[in-house]
Amino acid sequence: MCSRYHSSSLKLSAVRCTAPSKSSSDIAQIELIQEVRYRKQAEIEGRQLSLTDELTGLHNRRAFLLMAAQQLKIAHRMKVFCWVIFIDLDGLKQVNDTLGHDMGDALIIDAGRLLKQSFRNSDIVARLGGDEFIVFISSYFKDADTIQARLQTNIANFNQQQNRSYKLSMSIGIERYSPESNMSLEQLIARSDKLMYAQKRLKRQSLT
DSSP states (O other): EEEEETTTTTEEEEEEEEEOOOOOHHHHHHHHHHHHHHHHHHHHHHHHHTBBBBOOSOHHHHHHHHHHHHHHHHHHHHHEEEEEOOOOOOOHHHHHHOOEEEEEEEHHHHHHHHHHHOOOOSEEEEEEEETTEEEEEEEOOOOSSHHHHHHHHHHHHHHHHHHOOOOOEEEEEEEEEEEEOOOOHHHHHHHHHHHHHHHHHOOOOOOH
């Protein structure tokens, strides 16, 4: 608010301005804007948490299904191959039973870190829950044996270089998506899961 006043000695006039006081409605509007901002930030943080596995920092099941479905549509439209890799940690229950659940969690974290480092940032690496992980990658691998070899090499290097109370071991199932096959994401997951269990059975049989 501004008011004009006159100086009789200098014959000058000036304008004196004072900031208007905020009304109760103005204050309420400012508080409302702040509340909306807080809610938006909380929503963003909640959305991030809802798509992230808290233990490993990888994508969780929900995030994988959303992102992989989108990538599969792109692969089908672009006529390119891609891969779904189903991974199960070997011996997690034994680590939990003999070394404790903290060491079991450490094993899960190590597995997630190794998988993340084994693939590109653009690939989708997720923990489904418990001892199960899954990866969706594009067509830069020529065959499943190449993927299997990379993972087994990285696992061997980890066990050799890291001083852990446990050995990292994974059973792995790999299914390729061909645009001509028109398989759904659910079918790819089911087939890679089946291949993973077949490998796990072979490992168990070799120990008996």
